Amino acid sequence: MATERYNPRASEPKWQKAWDDAKLFETKNDDPRPKYYVLEMFPYPSGRIHIGHTRNYTMGDVVARYKRAKGFNVLHPMGWDAFGMPAENAAMQNKVHPKDWTYQNIATMRAQLKVMGLSIDWSREFATCDVDYYHRQQMLFLDMAAKGLVTRKSSKVNWDPEDMTVLANEQVIDGRGWRSGALVEQRELTQWFFKITDCAQDLLDSLDGLNEWPEKVRIMQQNWIGRSEGLLIRWPLSADTAPAGETELEVYTTRPDTIFGASFMAISADHPLAKKAAENRPELAAFMEDVRRMGTSVAALETAEKKGMDTGIRVVHPFDPSWTLPVYVANFVLMDYGTGAIFGCPSGDQRDLDFANKYGLPVVPVVMPEGGDAKTFQVTEEAYTDDGVMINSRFLDGMKPKEAFNDVASRLEQISTGNRPMGERKVQFRLRDWGISRQRYWGCPIPMIHCQECGVVPVPKADLPVKLPDDIDFDKPGNPLDRHPTWRHVKCPNCGKDGRRETDTMDTFVDSSWYFARFTAPWENEPTDPKAANEWLPVDQYIGGIEHAILHLLYSRFFTRAMRDTGHVGIAEPFKGLFTQGMVVHETYRAGSGQNGRWVGPSEVTFDESDGKRSAKLIETGEPVEIGALEKMSKSKKNVVSPEDITDGYGADTARWFMLSDSPPERDVEWTDDGAAGAHRFVQRVWRQVSIAGETLAGVAPAASADGAAGAVSKAAHKALKAVGEDIEKLAFNRGIARIYELVNNVAGPLGEIGEGKGDDALKAAARQATEILVHLLAPFMPHLAEECWATLGGKDLVSDRAWPTFDPALVVDNEIVYPVQINGKKRADLTIARDADQVTVEKAALALEAVQKALDGKSPRKVIVVPQRIVNVVA
């Protein structure tokens, strides 16, 4: 019979409406079935959804639909991470209000997402810039402040003196503001912090329990928290060189064992001692100013060439009063870590060695490899950082570094300088407190009031929300909240006198640190409904980009603990399972050359191929175009593909299928037109096969067979059913898809025969069951096509509401298996034998094979290895 081509443009909206009408994806909190919470990291409403977003959401959707079919009450919500700088940038550039810009983008992007047919509970949707949401965030902030989890302290920011604004690290380019081009200054501001360091040990220890997280993410977090056990050492200043009032320099070190290899002290440009030393040394002050120009980012500081300048100050060695060492200001020492001062041991640290070589400082090796010769062992270009034996270290000589560490520690603990011991053991974390103050408009206002009389006073909960004023302008430099004529003026809730509002808003990471909890009861007046939150949380499967491996996930872990301590949830860890997916990348195209070069989009380019070489040119002018590297899709490189580029023609199912096939989900996938066309061919192929046989099969009762042609069909279907279920559980979507391709290949012949009116009853019954299984396997990936096929088979209900089929264990194992037979590790033959044959039987049968006989040439084998169900290896 003739079949029409499948038309996704007609089918997809039809089924989406059917799902909506049945409210299939609206989740009830009081549903008694076991719960499953799947969540994809919510998007920033940048303007348009691109194909990379949809890959992420499709993965979550496959899981959601599969778990629903497996009988779970699934929560699969969506929202918008809607505060942040791009809205303010748009306001400055295009004179559009951040609020209008954001909500317009959300409307556009929501419409784009709906086309994808995602099984999302849209009734729970919210944006973090909704007053309803940030109102509750302010409540949380006040509760956390009351619990002592919030603090204020001074911290550095990048200051653009021309735009009168604080710059993000990414806005500092080569020490200048990205917009103004002015040299960036550093300013100390008093800012709000969450005391995440109070939880450092717990955040570290609890990583062990997150066994459904990728190992690499746990390692990254572990390193980020950076626990170290070391020693504080107080080096007395040589009196004749010390600035007035200064007597010692406190350094933190994890290698006190190398103390006899010390050849200099290095302190941060922000260290108080450096500032004092610079007071009457202009060249030092200038150098320090230079260092500060690098910005506040650690990466910039550490990538820069190592530089330093002698302060003229000298310290005295703790174990030798006659030994003094110079104190340098160095650009690679950070005030934020430890004490902002280190002692440099060039032989044991590459950075110190480079520094010493540059400034002609001594290099004394103090650790050498076991069995080395202390007299000749030298360090010149490469520091020795491994374990070994102490040398050139007086009373430490011959010890292992670890013993030396303890020896130095206990000796220094006994000596005192000032009123304190010269050495003190200390556990140090690299993790710093979480600075949440942003001097920006488009964020959640920090609900605090500054009063001359009473100091900093929290806004009473009854007075919440502190709403952002709408009447603002971005024409002048600086923070619009600061400039607003009335907003900041407020009575002190304590004494009633004039006070002023805090004009800092919160880091947008705060917004995303609890949205997953809000989804469990977004209608609540309190931030959460603890009962609902405790039932749903932790999120069973969280899916998002690897770029969030540290900050977002660590902050969320901290915030969940803070919410627990303030009674809003009962758990500490928000995400049980974590999956980090790869990006969608695309070729880049560049027209023109040198200064006139410009990026052009895929839709502006046409391709030629000759002698296997692809070349490209502009469609409009024929100008040649250079085909560039695969890159993450970005507006600036113009290599963005929108979902509707595919959905308009091929439909959402094709887009969903393509994005999950081929590449493993954790890896990047390259978007190609050929790949999308191939995926669409498969959509049509499935439709053709099912509809050819559909008329006949609609009236057939499904039944499996064990033998013959029908048996082969049943076995293929049940094997695929088992494998695809397992693959989805493991999020191995690409493998599941390959299994579905195999199944379709396997049933193509029988379905064709049935379409021509051939085939016996057993085959028809097996084919009917296999097709049902196929439709259910397809449903998580291509839900619209699955519904259409199901209707063709005579189904009256929705596949999206049907249970996952169960496989018959008897049909997924073969009675005979094929052993590869190796001779000396190389495959020479196959051996087909009963599955339950014992090792001796297998060995005998293998040795009887012609190829094995030939190889042995009459001799007996030295060894025969039989791995049951796997392989035979004959060692000749």
Add this chain to the structure above:
RNA sequence: GCGGACGUGGCGAAACUGGUAGACGCAAGGGACUUAAAAUCCCUCAGCCUCGGCUAUGCGGGUUCGAUCCCCGCCGUCCGCACCA
């Protein structure tokens, strides 16, 4: 600079716990059907030669009966580095 990953045919990849390297798909080539095209179906498809082999999982070593997988050392690419989200 520090931390983390990744590297397999022309391309995306698969290979379970150390057990047949290349499943499945894309591209390419050939054929069938067609007046023709599209669509569809069938076949070939890592490389090399002497058609029986040999060489192949970024490069160089090691462990093992057997290594894409484990260990050591290189090379290359990507991600994060605290105010981008």
